Amino acid sequence: MCGIAGVLNPLKKNKQDHHSFEVKTMMNTLTHRGPDDSGISECDYGVMGHTRLSVIDIEHGHQPMYSHDERYVLVFNGEIYNYIELRLALIQDGVSFETFSDTEVLLNLLITKGEKAISELNGMFAFCFLDTLTGEWIIARDHFGIKPLYLLKHNDALYFSSEIKALMSLSGVDPAVNNKGLGHYFTFQFCLGEETLFSGVQKIEPGYYHKGRGNNLEKSVKYWEIDYTIDDSHTEEFFIEKLQAILSDSLKLQVRSDVPLGAYLSGGLDSSAISVLASDVLKSGIPVFTGKFAEGPEYDESHHAKVVSDQINGSMIEIVPTAQEFADLIPKIIYSLDEPLAGPGVFPQYMVSKEASRHVKVILGGQGGDEIFGGYARYLVAYLEQGLKQSIMGGNEEGEHSISLSSIIPNLELLAQYKPMLSSFWKQGLFSSMDSRYFRLVDRSPDMAAIVCNDVLEQFDRNSVFSDFQQIFNNINSSSYLNKMANFDLKTLLPALLHVEDRVSMASSIESRVPLLDPRIVELVAQVPPEMKFQGGKTKALFNAAMREKLPPQIINRKDKMGFPVPLTEWMKKGPVRDFILDTLLSKASLNRGIYKKEVLENIASFSGVGARQLWGILSLELWHQAFIDK
Numbered sequence: 001m002c003g004i005a006g007v008l009n010p011l012k013k014n015k016q017d018h019h020s021f022e023v024k025t026m027m028n029t030l031t032h033r034g035p036d037d038s039g040i041s042e043c044d045y046g047v048m049g050h051t052r053l054s055v056i057d058i059e060h061g062h063q064p065m066y067s068h069d070e071r072y073v074l075v076f077n078g079e080i081y082n083y084i085e086l087r088l089a090l091i092q093d094g095v096s097f098e099t100f101s102d103t104e105v106l107l108n109l110l111i112t113k114g115e116k117a118i119s120e121l122n123g124m125f126a127f128c129f130l131d132t133l134t135g136e137w138i139i140a141r142d143h144f145g146i147k148p149l150y151l152l153k154h155n156d157a158l159y160f161s162s163e164i165k166a167l168m169s170l171s172g173v174d175p176a177v178n179n180k181g182l183g184h185y186f187t188f189q190f191c192l193g194e195e196t197l198f199s200g201v202q203k204i205e206p207g208y209y210h211k212g213r214g215n216n217l218e219k220s221v222k223y224w225e226i227d228y229t230i231d232d233s234h235t236e237e238f239f240i241e242k243l244q245a246i247l248s249d250s251l252k253l254q255v256r257s258d259v260p261l262g263a264y265l266s267g268g269l270d271s272s273a274i275s276v277l278a279s280d281v282l283k284s285g286i287p288v289f290t291g292k293f294a295e296g297p298e299y300d301e302s303h304h305a306k307v308v309s310d311q312i313n314g315s316m317i318e319i320v321p322t323a324q325e326f327a328d329l330i331p332k333i334i335y336s337l338d339e340p341l342a343g344p345g346v347f348p349q350y351m352v353s354k355e356a357s358r359h360v361k362v363i364l365g366g367q368g369g370d371e372i373f374g375g376y377a378r379y380l381v382a383y384l385e386q387g388l389k390q391s392i393m394g395g396n397e398e399g400e401h402s403i404s405l406s407s408i409i410p411n412l413e414l415l416a417q418y419k420p421m422l423s424s425f426w427k428q429g430l431f432s433s434m435d436s437r438y439f440r441l442v443d444r445s446p447d448m449a450a451i452v453c454n455d456v457l458e459q460f461d462r463n464s465v466f467s468d469f470q471q472i473f474n475n476i477n478s479s480s481y482l483n484k485m486a487n488f489d490l491k492t493l494l495p496a497l498l499h500v501e502d503r504v505s506m507a508s509s510i511e512s513r514v515p516l517l518d519p520r521i522v523e524l525v526a527q528v529p530p531e532m533k534f535q536g537g538k539t540k541a542l543f544n545a546a547m548r549e550k551l552p553p554q555i556i557n558r559k560d561k562m563g564f565p566v567p568l569t570e571w572m573k574k575g576p577v578r579d580f581i582l583d584t585l586l587s588k589a590s591l592n593r594g595i596y597k598k599e600v601l602e603n604i605a606s607f608s609g610v611g612a613r614q615l616w617g618i619l620s621l622e623l624w625h626q627a628f629i630d631k
Helices: 013-029 083-093 102-122 162-170 179-188 235-252 270-281 300-309 325-336 344-357 370-371 377-393 405-425 434-442 443-448 454-458 460-474 483-492 493-507 518-528 541-547 576-585 598-602 612-629
Strands: 002-008 037-043 046-052 070-080 123-130 137-143 150-154 155-159 201-203 208-214 216-222 262-265 287-293 316-319 362-364 511-513
Touching: 002 013, 002 070, 002 123, 013 037, 013 123, 013 155, 013 162, 037 070, 046 070, 046 123, 046 216, 046 270, 070 083, 083 102, 083 316, 102 123, 102 137, 102 208, 150 162, 155 162, 155 443, 162 483, 179 460, 235 270, 235 541, 262 270, 262 344, 270 300, 270 362, 270 541, 287 300, 287 344, 300 493, 316 362, 316 598, 325 344, 325 493, 325 576, 325 612, 370 483, 370 518, 370 612, 377 405, 377 483, 434 460, 434 483, 443 454, 443 612, 460 483, 483 493, 541 576, 576 612
Parallel strands: 262 287, 262 362, 287 316, 362 511
Antiparallel strands: 002 046, 002 155, 037 046, 070 123, 123 137, 137 208, 150 155, 150 201, 208 216
């Protein structure tokens, strides 16, 4: 895992000293991503820098890496898990190697095949590959957006970096809010597509590569798209066996490491599966890391994690984050994120990563399970309404693979803790179109309206935000409601969660790997009939069946997964978190921000009219303003 930064420009040798200084400045902000090594490369068409966290071929693999003839140069962040197989194929084609690093494999693959090489990669990656003779370059990001990459046009040059803060460190760059991105944030708590919260900063989307020359971006290509063509020709047993085989192979690839390795373990299905499968491959127990809060049993599922840890004979390290640590560290965490997004769970994630970095250098996690296998309760909420609509009004929007109301009734008890969601969801728009209904399920702007100034919200075009949503939600070759929902979350929510995972792990200089996000797994599950993978409204039915013989019954049969909730409501009653939040939101800067309703902020001490999620939304946004915009 590493950090990359660079500047691409037309042939202007007289600017290279200045560009080298700029790249060094950016690299200084990325040291946490790669404290083991660093390098910088200058050529006629640009300057590229790299900071390295050494995991594979520790003694070699220095970057930027040049080809034998020094024509091509590469900076690369991530891991190519199938690099050994790719290396052997290249050797058979006559390519010689000087190292055993995946970087040299990627470099030679790009030299040999150009952008066609990207489709052969199984890994997490963000890279810039430059032809120093012609000035032509390829910039690419992995299938799911596990590794970040951003672009900024500035002073007749094109800059790229692993983190936005590095771009903001450039002389003459004045951080400003991107209003379109802010509209996305108020709606989803993350930005869609290429948008970021920073004006002028473009996010490379997952599954894309860009080609250009000098400072010109000439074309953008989506190299990977999920095919949802349903496979009706095979049984559930076939899909389960195939899934089990790919899961096993994914773990074999992703445990490759020349440094100590461990796993996150919450006690849920996803992290438990990864921990067990990894220990099976390694033929030994591995250290596992779990977190809990001391505020009560509703914030502690460590007993579930202990069951799995005991099964694999692993050593379990528990972290119990405190209110004082939240107050002390949350400004640093928001700065590490670059953008406020997702929920307060980023705090315990950061704390667990910080502790894990004291023991291992590579950590495995279960990210992606909910989006791939249909694990969100809102999918069941959506199908409850969909079933009612079909039963009352007739018709079939989903074709032959619809999920009936009668089939989901046995699992409706899962929604007992989601009464507020159901109440809010059915207030309006009942039985409307699929995209309208799912938009209401993921739309957080009604909650934000209680605390954000009306004139601020009115400047955002709600129809435009919904249109941006529709372009993603409806851009799929499937009429299945489940596939549309899961695909939207794979394209939007998952990259936001991976953004958090990347930043909290990199803040502690630890490499995080997510074995469920193997493209082969997603491609397989996309072809499974929806009624098979969402049997009777049972979340993660296929994954559960695939892991039934591997995991303890206590994990397989769980219906109380928590999702690492943070006791923010309890902490707001007294103590350091309450003091910190009041100091932040009642500061002169916050009150004069012009974003939040002053009367709400002034009553924030009584927690009047503000929920924990709303509170988090404005707290993280205000801390972001103070860290980046005010500065």
